[in-house]
Amino acid sequence: MDLLDRRKILEECCSKHRTPLWQFQFPDRNTKELKTSIFCPTCIQEDIALHEEEKLQAALNQQAYVTTYDVLMRDSIVPTELKGVSFENFKADTAEEKQMLEFAKNQVEKYKQGMTGNTLITGQTGIGKSHLSFSMAKAINEHFKEIGKPKRVLFVSLTEIIKRIKNGWNYGKGASLTEFEAVKQLTSVDFLILDDLGAKNATIAPKSDWEQDFLFDILNNRETTIINTNLNSQEIKTIYNARNASRIFKGLEGNSFKAFSIPDKRYSINKLKQGEQTP
Structure with a gap:
C-alpha cells in the first residue's frame, strides 16, 4: 500500500499554517500494536528545507575554512x-x-x-x-x-x-x-x-x-x-x-x-x- 493511501486527513488544523493535519498509524516493531502519528505536512516540509539549508551552509563553511581558518594550523x-x-x-x-x-x-x-x-x-x-x-x-x-x-x-x-x-x-x-x-x-x-x-x-x-x-x-x-x-x-x-x-x-x-x-x-x-x- 502506498504511504499516502495510509494517511487520514483530519478536520483539526495546524495552528501555524491553518492546514489540515495528517494522521498515520504504524505497527510497533516490538509489540505490533498500532501507533498513531499526527503532524502538519507543511511543517514537515519546512523542517526538511531547513535541514537541507543547514547542510548546505555547513558545506559552504567548511569550504571557506580551507582558505581561511584552516590556514593557521595547516600552513604555519x-x-x-x-x-x-x-x-x-x-x-x-x-x-x-x-x-x-x-x-x-x-x-x-x-x-x-x-x-x-x-x-x-x-x-x-x-x-x-x-x-x-x-x-x-x-x-x-x-x-x-x-x-x-x-x-x-x-x-x-x-x-x-x-x-x-x-x-x-x-x-x-x-x-x-x-x-x-x-x-x-x-x-x-x-x-x-x-x-x-x-x-x-x-x-x-x-x-x-x-x-x-x-x-x-x-x-x-x-x-x-x-x-x-x-x-x-x-x-x-x-x-x-x-x-x-x-x-x-x-x-x-x-x-x-x-x-x-x-x-x-x-x-x-x-x-x-x-x-x-x-x-
Missing part, C-alpha cells in the same frame, strides 16, 4: 613545542611577565575591534615571545571563526622561509618553496606573525640585498603584521635598511612591548634539568 611553520601553547598556560611569575601577557591579550582585543598596523614584541631569547605570539594567532583565528568571518592567520619563522627558498637554489627542481610562492603566501594572509625576526647572532651585520628586498616585498604589501624579535631598535636599524626598518616600526605607538628584565625561561629549565641529573 610552528615548532612542536609551541603547538599546545595558549594564554592560559603562559607562566607569568614576575610583574614584567604579567605585563607582557596582558599586552598580548590587549593586542588581540584591538585586532578584534578592527585595528590595522603592526605589533612588536622585543626581548632576549627564551622569555616567551614565541609562546605569546602563537597564542595571539590562535586567539585571533578562533575569534573570527566564532563571529562567522574567518580570517587567514599565518605564523612563520622568516629565517626558516628564507632557508627553504635558498635550498631551492641549490637543488633546483627539488625546491619546496620559491620566492614568488613565499611572497604571495605571506602577503595574502590577513594576519601574519613573524617569529624571531632577524634572530641575533654573534655579529650584528646588515642582511644581504636579496634578504632586504625579500622582506620589503612582504612588509610593503601588508597592513597587519605581528613581529617578535630579540633585536633592539638600534640593532633592527643596523640589520635592516631604512625602508624595512620604517615598515617594521609602522604604527607601533601603543602597540609595542620591550621586555627588560625577564630571564631566559628555556635556559632556566635546562639548567634545572641538568641539576636534577647531577648525582
Whole structure:
C-alpha cells in the first residue's frame, strides 16, 4: 500500500499554517500494536528545507575554512613545542611577565575591534615571545571563526622561509618553496606573525640585498603584521635598511612591548634539568 493511501486527513488544523493535519498509524516493531502519528505536512516540509539549508551552509563553511581558518594550523611553520601553547598556560611569575601577557591579550582585543598596523614584541631569547605570539594567532583565528568571518592567520619563522627558498637554489627542481610562492603566501594572509625576526647572532651585520628586498616585498604589501624579535631598535636599524626598518616600526605607538628584565625561561629549565641529573 502506498504511504499516502495510509494517511487520514483530519478536520483539526495546524495552528501555524491553518492546514489540515495528517494522521498515520504504524505497527510497533516490538509489540505490533498500532501507533498513531499526527503532524502538519507543511511543517514537515519546512523542517526538511531547513535541514537541507543547514547542510548546505555547513558545506559552504567548511569550504571557506580551507582558505581561511584552516590556514593557521595547516600552513604555519610552528615548532612542536609551541603547538599546545595558549594564554592560559603562559607562566607569568614576575610583574614584567604579567605585563607582557596582558599586552598580548590587549593586542588581540584591538585586532578584534578592527585595528590595522603592526605589533612588536622585543626581548632576549627564551622569555616567551614565541609562546605569546602563537597564542595571539590562535586567539585571533578562533575569534573570527566564532563571529562567522574567518580570517587567514599565518605564523612563520622568516629565517626558516628564507632557508627553504635558498635550498631551492641549490637543488633546483627539488625546491619546496620559491620566492614568488613565499611572497604571495605571506602577503595574502590577513594576519601574519613573524617569529624571531632577524634572530641575533654573534655579529650584528646588515642582511644581504636579496634578504632586504625579500622582506620589503612582504612588509610593503601588508597592513597587519605581528613581529617578535630579540633585536633592539638600534640593532633592527643596523640589520635592516631604512625602508624595512620604517615598515617594521609602522604604527607601533601603543602597540609595542620591550621586555627588560625577564630571564631566559628555556635556559632556566635546562639548567634545572641538568641539576636534577647531577648525582
